[in-house]
Amino acid sequence: xxxxxxNVNSLRVRLPHxxxxxxxxxxxxxxxxxxxxxxxKFPEDEIRKLGYSCLFSGHKAYNGVAxxxxxxxxxxxxxxxxxxxxxxxxxxxxxxxxxxxxxxxFRFVCGYFPNGQAPGAAKYLYKxxxxxxxxxxxxxxLRTDPNLILVGDMNVAPTDEDIWDPEGWKGHILVSDAERxxxxxxxxxxxxxxxxxxPVTEGDWSWWDYRNNALLRDQxxxxxxxxxxxxxxxxxxxxxxxxxxxxxxxxxxxxxVVLELSL
DNA sequence: ATGACCGATCTTATCGGA
Numbered sequence: 001x002x003x004x005x006x007n008v009n010s011l012r013v014r015l016p017h018x019x020x021x022x023x024x025x026x027x028x029x030x031x032x033x034x035x036x037x038x039x040x041k042f043p044e045d046e047i048r049k050l051g052y053s054c055l056f057s058g059h060k061a062y063n064g065v066a067x068x069x070x071x072x073x074x075x076x077x078x079x080x081x082x083x084x085x086x087x088x089x090x091x092x093x094x095x096x097x098x099x100x101x102x103x104x105x106f107r108f109v110c111g112y113f114p115n116g117q118a119p120g121a122a123k124y125l126y127k128x129x130x131x132x133x134x135x136x137x138x139x140x141x142l143r144t145d146p147n148l149i150l151v152g153d154m155n156v157a158p159t160d161e162d163i164w165d166p167e168g169w170k171g172h173i174l175v176s177d178a179e180r181x182x183x184x185x186x187x188x189x190x191x192x193x194x195x196x197x198x199p200v201t202e203g204d205w206s207w208w209d210y211r212n213n214a215l216l217r218d219q220x221x222x223x224x225x226x227x228x229x230x231x232x233x234x235x236x237x238x239x240x241x242x243x244x245x246x247x248x249x250x251x252x253x254x255x256x257v258v259l260e261l262s263l
Numbered sequence: 264a265t266g267a268c269c270g271a272t273c274t275t276a277t278c279g280g281a
Contacts, residue, residue, distance in 0.1 A: 009280085010270055034280085036271070061271050062279075115280055123279095155281070174281065209281070210268035223281080253269075253281080 001100055001263035002027040005110065005151035005224055006245075006256035007207075011035040011066070014252055015043050017245055021256060022050045025242070028073045029098055030256075031110030033153045035064035042066070057081040057091045065094040065110050065152075075099040084140075086133035090114075093134070097145070104263045106232065107145035109138070111152035116173045124173065127155070131182035139189050148229040150191060153207075153254060155223055156183040158193060162222040164205065174221055191227040194259050195239040203241030207254045215246060226259040235261045 004027045008014040011032065018032070035042070035058045042056050051071050058064030069076050079096040082088060092112045099105040111134065116127035142148055156179045160166035169175045187193065195201055205220025214220065226239060237260040246255040 013270070034270095117279085117281090153281095172281090207281070212267055214268095221281080250269090 033112035
């Protein structure tokens, strides 16, 4: 089972890259973030032609998430959007139950976590509140779906190992104590950062700023994550950050992250 | 650094991103 997460920063602009990714990687399930497209303009036809079904929840300009599933390898049921019990006009969460041909199934949750702007800002408080609401929802879901995979652009570099200049970034968004505490409160539900447990990994950072030649200087952060619940930890085979997609012309500022599980 | 780069819009300026 191959699962990917990718903040595409506008699906319409990045569609050629996404189609290339679908053909080259043959993932079974892909979570996309920052689609920035209204549902009635979602480029479903192009994606369907490659054998993928689409679930999406978006609006123009900001946010937006989608789940693409490979028709010949997985079945999809019980799709839902948004955090249960947390009304939010921003489209940041999509989920579905995925069943493999083997019969194995898991709840797949794709999130575009708030950026937060700066510690103390209103958007930062929203980020922490959003984390808290998500934690409650995941906690409840794990009771009925012990097999759960949460992926997405979480906008947190969990440790100093996950940012190119931890000293320079100290106190900044992505690395502040409150954000890391919020991330760890999710982990404490019984989730594991697959990148840190995988026997095989590729890459270090999943995001490089467009500015300042950050990619060339390899000034990045690992903020796009694949978290798996306890029963799935032993099935992690690899987590690979596909930097090559960040190196294409007119790229997203994020690279796709691919998790392989023996499912 | 009131900076950079990129995408989107109520587009030729501004906002949000991270």
